[in-house]
Amino acid sequence: KAGVTQTPRYLIKTRGQQVTLSCSPISGHRSVSWYQQTPGQGLQFLFEYFSETQRNKGNFPGRFSGRQFSNSRSEMNVSTLELGDSALYLCASSSSGGSSYNEQFFGPGTRLTVL
Amino acid sequence: AQSVTQLGSHVSVSEGALVLLRCNYSSSVPPYLFWYVQYPNQGLQLLLKYTSAATLVKGINGFEAEFKKSETSFHLTKPSAHMSDAAEYFCAVGPGGSYIPTFGRGTSLIVHP
Numbered sequence: 001k002a003g004v005t006q007t008p009r010y011l012i013k014t015r016g017q018q019v020t021l022s023c024s025p026i027s028g029h030r031s032v033s034w035y036q037q038t039p040g041q042g043l044q045f046l047f048e049y050f051s052e053t054q055r056n057k058g059n060f061p062g063r064f065s066g067r068q069f070s071n072s073r074s075e076m077n078v079s080t081l082e083l084g085d086s087a088l089y090l091c092a093s094s095s096s097g098g099s100s101y102n103e104q105f106f107g108p109g110t111r112l113t114v115l
Numbered sequence: 116a117q118s119v120t121q122l123g124s125h126v127s128v129s130e131g132a133l134v135l136l137r138c139n140y141s142s143s144v145p146p147y148l149f150w151y152v153q154y155p156n157q158g159l160q161l162l163l164k165y166t167s168a169a170t171l172v173k174g175i176n177g178f179e180a181e182f183k184k185s186e187t188s189f190h191l192t193k194p195s196a197h198m199s200d201a202a203e204y205f206c207a208v209g210p211g212g213s214y215i216p217t218f219g220r221g222t223s224l225i226v227h228p
Contacts, residue, residue: 004158033215042218042220042221043205043218043220043221045215045218048215056215090158090159092158092159103149103161103164104159104161104216105161106151106158106159106160107158108156108157108158109156109157109158111156
């Protein structure tokens with residue numbers, strides 16, 4: 001099975017711009033989660049989508065949004081970029097659903113640099 | 116609510132020495148526990164997981180962890196460190212009412228030759 005893929009791997013933007021990151025989960029996985037990782041804050045949960053619905057949400061401002069498509073692929077969007085948004089953005093997929101609970105499988109991440 | 120505490124943001128060992136990375140958790144329900152490893156510029160990779168079967172869990176790359184309910188701990192060990200073990204290690208606990216695990220802050224393992 002192919003793993004979780006994220007595109008692009010690296011991105012450089014300037015303040016005020018917006019950016020869209022893409023994530024393709026493992027085939028058959030319906031849950032996709034997004035995390036922001038920075039040296040200062042560690043791994044922070046952004047949101048999770050399951051079957052095209054946002055099921056869980058972390059404590060991030062509304063500039064951070066996401067969506068999931070019918071094929072489970074997911075995108076996250078950050079509008080009005082700030083310097084502090086520079087981070088590694090990780091996507092993780094899981095087969096969790098209903099009463100099951102399984103581990104998450106992570107992609108390699110997208111390194112976003114805001115200048 | 117659930118939480119994870121990883122003691123020590125950095126752990127330094129010599130090659131061949133015992134590796135011990137500490138993780139304590141808090142959970143209001145029987146927990147699922149995970150250890151992940153992250154190499155530079157990569158995503159997280161699952162090392163092992165505990166899901167209420169055997170309390171001693173063996174993972175990849177020679178790592179193992181023991182679930183101790185009385186101590187609410189899930190420490191990660193490896194008998195002999197290798198240079199290639201240098202990485203960031205994350206402990207996580209679930210489910211806690213959602214399908215999203217709670218991650219610890221991570222421990223950076225440094226291996227000296």
